Each structure stands twice: as structure tokens, then as C-alpha cells.
Amino acid sequence: MVYQVASTLAVNGDRLSAMIRQLAQLGKLPNGGVQRLAFSPEDCHARALVRRWMVEAGMTVTIDEAGNMIGRYAGRFPDAPPLVTGSHIDTVPNAGHYDGTYGVLAGIEAVNTLSAQGRHLDHPIEVIVFADEERTMVGCKAIAGKLLPDPKLYRSRDGEPIQTCLERVGGDWDIIQHARRTPESMAAFVELHVEQGPVLDMMEKQIGVVTGIVGQRRYWITVEGQSSHAGTTPMQMRQDALVAAAQVVLAINQVGHQPGDQVATVGRMDLHPNVPNSIPGRVEMSLDLRDLSSNRLDDLLAEIQQAINTIAANTGTRISMAQRLDNDPAPANSHIQNAIAQVCEDLNLSHCHLPSRASHDAQEISRVTDMGMIFVPSANGISHSELEYTSPEDCANGANVLLHTLMRLDQHYRSPKAITAMTRS
Numbered sequence: 101m102v103y104q105v106a107s108t109l110a111v112n113g114d115r116l117s118a119m120i121r122q123l124a125q126l127g128k129l130p131n132g133g134v135q136r137l138a139f140s141p142e143d144c145h146a147r148a149l150v151r152r153w154m155v156e157a158g159m160t161v162t163i164d165e166a167g168n169m170i171g172r173y174a175g176r177f178p179d180a181p182p183l184v185t186g187s188h189i190d191t192v193p194n195a196g197h198y199d200g201t202y203g204v205l206a207g208i209e210a211v212n213t214l215s216a217q218g219r220h221l222d223h224p225i226e227v228i229v230f231a232d233e234e235r236t237m238v239g240c241k242a243i244a245g246k247l248l249p250d251p252k253l254y255r256s257r258d259g260e261p262i263q264t265c266l267e268r269v270g271g272d273w274d275i276i277q278h279a280r281r282t283p284e285s286m287a288a289f290v291e292l293h294v295e296q297g298p299v300l301d302m303m304e305k306q307i308g309v310v311t312g313i314v315g316q317r318r319y320w321i322t323v324e325g326q327s328s329h330a331g332t333t334p335m336q337m338r339q340d341a342l343v344a345a346a347q348v349v350l351a352i353n354q355v356g357h358q359p360g361d362q363v364a365t366v367g368r369m370d371l372h373p374n375v376p377n378s379i380p381g382r383v384e385m386s387l388d389l390r391d392l393s394s395n396r397l398d399d400l401l402a403e404i405q406q407a408i409n410t411i412a413a414n415t416g417t418r419i420s421m422a423q424r425l426d427n428d429p430a431p432a433n434s435h436i437q438n439a440i441a442q443v444c445e446d447l448n449l450s451h452c453h454l455p456s457r458a459s460h461d462a463q464e465i466s467r468v469t470d471m472g473m474i475f476v477p478s479a480n481g482i483s484h485s486e487l488e489y490t491s492p493e494d495c496a497n498g499a500n501v502l503l504h505t506l507m508r509l510d511q512h513y514r515s516p517k518a519i520t521a522m523t524r525s
């Protein structure tokens with residue numbers, strides 16, 4: 101069956117905006133922003149409210165061992181694997197109203213729209229509130245089976261043990277591996293999110309079709325020179341670690357500016373002894389490198405390494421690099437990208453393809469099932485800030501694209517992944 105746009109089927113933008121406003125009351129800051137750290141009382145209140153909205157939309161709600169809250173809207177074929185959407189409602193300190201929250205509430209609004217008409221897709225729909233996206237990603241990592249065994253790695257910002265945090269929301273660290281999902285347990289995953297960057301706003305596009313979530317490599321670079329007296333050491337006799345480090349920063353910036361989509365950043369630097377009258381003897385700094393291709397990341401890294409070797413030789417310093425983080429790129433499924441783009445055509449919404457350079461729950465879920473992401477514009481590209489803003493129109497557009505993408509995928513995944521389950525039921 102070819103999917104036809106039901107032009108009458110559209111989300112209620114006012115209802116969606118009202119939910120966004122109401123949830124922003126929980127953890128509201130005096131300046132208009134929101135702070136709802138994962139597992140905090142504010143986060144727990146927000147989860148209770150979202151659970152109520154899920155139930156009102158006709159979903160049954162469960163909590164898995166990792167504290168993920170899962171709303172499920174029945175499909176015509178109850179044994180078929182669900183089409184899954186969702187995001188997070190925990191925030192960074194001093195956040196806005198949209199990061200994560202928008203995707204969850206738009207998912208609920210999509211279900212509201214179907215249930216108001218008494219409609220069910222062939223597949224069930226799941227809307228997931230992933231636990232602690234902003235800090236440890238414990239929720240999505242558990243689903244992907246990517247958790248590390250050491251619970252200390254998942255402590256809260258205040259050092260609270262993850263065991264206690266999970267208990268509070270209905271999870272259980274001791275059996276958290278049960279939260280892991282198999283590829284057979286999901287038909288596909290689509291996350292709707294604000295862009296958190298300036299591209300759509302600048303290009304005046306209504307919808308972003310995400311090509312993938314960039315891989316991220318992080319290193320700690322140590323430059324060792326010789327600390328000595330800033331007055332008595334002649335210029336030609338110095339091994340100034342900061343002068344070498346400055347050249348490393350410029351070399352990294354140059355690599356970032358090459359043609360391509362990569363970004364390269366030195367965001368932190370520690371200086372020793374860090375006093376005005378001593379030559380810096382040691383500098384430590386971060387390198388954050390992101391691109392959609394693992395091979396490209398390897399190549400860029402090799403270039404940076406080569407530049408560093410030259411700088412070390414020229415400045416008489418020793419420079420070493422230690423890896424701190426290695427996240428593989430998560431390409432979006434091409435069929436889901438096409439479905440999103442087609443829905444934009446059908447709904448007459450302007451769109452473009454772009455990578456996501458921020459982390460999302462979707463990057464972990466892509467290790468389990470076909471993944472796609474939909475972006476809506478962030479005014480001036482601002483996010484992780486109380487100034488974060490997406491217009492009600494853009495919010496409604498994105499929710500409509502999510503709804504119709506799920507409906508398209510409902511037809512696509514009839515074969516071959518779901519067909520067995522469907523014929524059984």
C-alpha cells in the first residue's frame with residue numbers, strides 16, 4: 101500500500117505549546133529559564149506530569165530498569181515491534197524550555213492527534229523519556245547495551261550514587277542490563293529535537309533532515325617545557341610550554357578550517373605554574389574533534405599529530421596526546437531521511453539536510469535499530485541557555501513532520517521486519 105498524506109491529520113499546535121509552557125513551570129528559574137537536573141525533585145515532578153499526559157493520550161506507561169519512562173500506544177498488530185520516538189526532559193543548569201522536552205511532548209501530541217480520531221497505526225508507537233540525557237546518558241546507553249559496569253561513572257552532579265538516583269524514578273541498577281533492547285524489539289527510532297545550532301535559522305529552513313550524529317574524539321594534550329625565571333632566562337634559552345601550546349591551538353584551528361564538515365576545538369587550558377614572573381613549564385589542554393566519518397576523524401587526527409611533532413621539535417618541548425573520549429559517528433538511516441524529506445514536500449515545509457554536532461539519545465539507539473532525526477530551528481542558534489527559543493509554528497511543524505514520518509514508516513516497516521509478527525497476530 102502506498103502511503104497517502106491525510107491532509108486533514110494535523111497536530112494541535114496550541115495544545116503542544118501549552119504543554120511546553122506548563123512543563124517549563126517545573127524547575128522554573130527567576131530569569132525565565134528552567135533547571136531540571138536528572139533525578140532532582142523537579143525532574144521527578146516533570147516525569148509525573150508527562151506520565152499523566154501520556155495516559156491522557158491513550159498510552160500505557162512503564163518504567164524500565166534504567167529509569168526510562170516508556171509510553172506505549174497500541175497498534176493494530178499488537179505483536180509488531182513499535183515505532184519509537186522520544187527524547188529527554190532533564191536539563192542542563194540554566195536551560196531553556198525546548199532541549200529534549202520538545203521532542204517528548206511532540207511525540208505525545210502526535211499520539212494525541214491519532215487517538216483523538218480513534219486511529220491506530222499497524223505498529224504500536226512508543227514515546228520514551230530517556231533518563232539523564234544531559235550528563236551520563238544512562239537511559240539510552242542501557243537500552244543500547246553500552247553501559248560500563250562501574251556505577252561510579254554514573255553518579256549525579258552532586259555525587260549521589262546512581263543506585264539511589266534510579267531507585268527514585270523506578271529503575272534498578274542491579275538489574276539494569278534488563279533494560280537492553282534487541283533490534284527485533286523496535287521497528288525504528290525517530291527523535292525530534294531543536295537544532296541547538298544556527299544553520300536552519302540562518303538558511304530560513306523550517307525542517308532539518310539529520311544525516312547523522314557526528315563522531316566525537318576528545319584528547320588531553322600535555323606540553324612540557326622548562327619553567328624558569330621570567331627575568332633572568334634569555335629568550336633563546338627558553339623552552340616555553342605556552343608558546344608551543346599557542347602554536348598547537350593555531351594548528352588545530354587550521355585543521356578545523358579545512359574544507360569539510362569537521363569542527364576542531366581547544367576549549368580548556370591549564371597552565372603551570374601560572375604566575376606572571378615564571379616561564380610556563382607545562383600546559384595541559386583539551387582537543388575536541390567531530391565529524392560524521394570515522395576515517396575522516398583518523399585523517400584529521402594524523403594531521404594534528406604531525407603538526408604537533410613539528411611544533412615540539414621547533415620549540416624544544418615534549419608534547420603528548422591521551423585519548424579521553426571516542427564516540428563513533430551515528431549515521432541516520434537513509435530510508436528514514438528520505439521519508440522525512442518526502443513528508444516535508446507533502447506538507448509544503450522547506451527543509452535541508454544537515455549533521456547533528458551535538459549528542460542525542462538517538463546516537464545510542466542507532467546502535468540497536470534504524471535511526472532518524474528531525475530538527476526544527478533554534479532562534480539565533482542558541483541552546484543550553486535560558487534564551488533558547490523555537491516559535492510555536494516551528495514546534496507545530498516539527499510535530500506534524502514527526503507524525504507523518506511515523507505514518508510513512510508504519511507502511512515501510514511492514515516488510516520484512518514486522519511482517520512475521522503481523523501475520524502471527
Ligand SMILES: [Zn+2]
Binds near residue numbers: 188199200233293460
Ligand atoms: Zn537534548
